Amino acid sequence: MKKNLLMWDQTLFRDIEVFEITYVPEQFDYRDEQIERLAFAVKPALMGGSILNTICRGVPGTGKTTSVKKFFEEIEEATKKIVPIHINCQIDSTEYAVFSRIYTKLTKNSPPSSGTAFKVLIDMLAKYIEKEGVIPLICLDDANYLIYNKEFNNVLYAALRIHEVYENIGIGVIVVISDPDILLESVLDARVASVFRYETINFAPYSASEVAGILSQRVAQGLYPNVLSSEQLDYIVDRTMRCGDIRVGLDLIKRAVMYAETDARREVTQEDLQKAFSASQDLHLSGTLRSLSSDELLVFRQLVKMTNDNTLITTGDIRRAMPDDAPKLTRFNEIIEKFDHLRLITLGYANKGSGRKRYVNLRYDKERVNKLLQKKN
Numbered sequence: 001m002k003k004n005l006l007m008w009d010q011t012l013f014r015d016i017e018v019f020e021i022t023y024v025p026e027q028f029d030y031r032d033e034q035i036e037r038l039a040f041a042v043k044p045a046l047m048g049g050s051i052l053n054t055i056c057r058g059v060p061g062t063g064k065t066t067s068v069k070k071f072f073e074e075i076e077e078a079t080k081k082i083v084p085i086h087i088n089c090q091i092d093s094t095e096y097a098v099f100s101r102i103y104t105k106l107t108k109n110s111p112p113s114s115g116t117a118f119k120v121l122i123d124m125l126a127k128y129i130e131k132e133g134v135i136p137l138i139c140l141d142d143a144n145y146l147i148y149n150k151e152f153n154n155v156l157y158a159a160l161r162i163h164e165v166y167e168n169i170g171i172g173v174i175v176v177i178s179d180p181d182i183l184l185e186s187v188l189d190a191r192v193a194s195v196f197r198y199e200t201i202n203f204a205p206y207s208a209s210e211v212a213g214i215l216s217q218r219v220a221q222g223l224y225p226n227v228l229s230s231e232q233l234d235y236i237v238d239r240t241m242r243c244g245d246i247r248v249g250l251d252l253i254k255r256a257v258m259y260a261e262t263d264a265r266r267e268v269t270q271e272d273l274q275k276a277f278s279a280s281q282d283l284h285l286s287g288t289l290r291s292l293s294s295d296e297l298l299v300f301r302q303l304v305k306m307t308n309d310n311t312l313i314t315t316g317d318i319r320r321a322m323p324d325d326a327p328k329l330t331r332f333n334e335i336i337e338k339f340d341h342l343r344l345i346t347l348g349y350a351n352k353g354s355g356r357k358r359y360v361n362l363r364y365d366k367e368r369v370n371k372l373l374q375k376k377n
């Protein structure tokens with residue numbers, strides 16, 4: 001049978017970049033309300049007031065970063081008075097790194113020379129803000145990393161107190177947090193809590209029809225017609241909903257189409273999708289594992305070690321098998337709940353014998369998890 005071979009330079013992608021994780025889409029629906037609230041918080045600064053601080057909360061893949069970036073684009077078009085600065089706290093995870101980044105982005109100078117004291121850095125920053133008459137609006141994206149690092153209070157304190165260096169200056173703050181278990185009231189220390197006023201903006205997970213809307217829009221933009229059928233898109237939406245992160249869907253489409261391309265086919269098959277799903281799931285899982293703190297990882301490793309197909313394990317079994325330096329019971333329970341939230345495990349309840357038991361089920365294939373855990377070392 002003669003194969004319908006594609007020429008080497010033929011591609012099924014109209015624009016492959018559309019499926020990259022860092023891509024900022026032209027069309028961005030379903031988040032108008034959140035972006036309006038961000039705008040509302042910033043508006044007073046255009047009339048001589050100060051920016052209201054905001055906290056954006058929502059699990060991974062709910063459009064927080066993209067909403068902020070879209071909003072920042074609008075600010076840049078509308079005014080020079082407010083200077084938006086996006087900071088990725090996974091990269092800049094200390095007080096010094098954050099302010100050094102603010103300084104370089106704002107002044108477009110090279111970073112302060114190493115050895116510059118923090119106080120001097122803040123002084124240089126304040127002087128610049130006063131001289132230029134601007135209001136920096138900083139977005140602490142993925143601020144959970146500052147919290148894990150115990151740097152969050154220091155960063156906020158320094159940002160909120162900058163007007164003490166020069167009276168008439170101020171910094172606006174947008175905090176982005178993707179960890180649903182962080183209770184802000186217990187994170188903020190008293191000196192920060194007394195000066196930090198904020199509004200919370202919630203990013204609820206997308207519904208299946210919203211996921212379908214987002215993915216089909218990307219497909220129309222990024223692929224040639226008829227590469228994916230509408231039934232296949234339904235399958236992708238379903239898999240994406242199970243992982244709860246839209247990135248899984250975007251990555252799945254990209255991989256499946258690449259498999260079809262490599263095989264010189266013009267259409268994606270069910271096998272392409274299944275193969276792609278395993279790989280995309282790994283991407284999601286390794287992202288989740290990267291975000292775990294060291295005590296969480298300790299519990300997770302133990303949980304994975306004890307997982308097997310034949311017996312059910314309980315939270316009690318796991319805790320009893322942990323070494324002496326394992327997290328205390330309250331913390332241990334918090335961690336287990338977090339795994340449930342992150343969809344790493346499912347929790348089943350049963351009343352048995354002396355009391356209520358919680359059964360733990362790993363959502364992923366043990367071998368695949370082990371492979372990813374080994375890579376982490």
Ligand SMILES: Nc1ncnc2c1ncn2[C@@H]1O[C@H](COP(=O)(O)OP(=O)(O)OP(=O)(O)O)[C@@H](O)[C@H]1O
Nearest residue numbers: 021025028029060061062063064065066178214246
């Ligand atoms: N409403 C939307 N329309 C189109 N694309 C979207 C939408 N929401 C999210 N996306 C896409 O999904 C991906 C994840 O979005 P984003 O990075 O903004 O999520 P996030 O909430 O910041 O996640 P995390 O907490 O993991 O950082 C991006 O590639 C983004 O382009």
Ligand SMILES: [Mg+2]
Nearest residue numbers: 064065066141
């Ligand atoms: Mg983000």
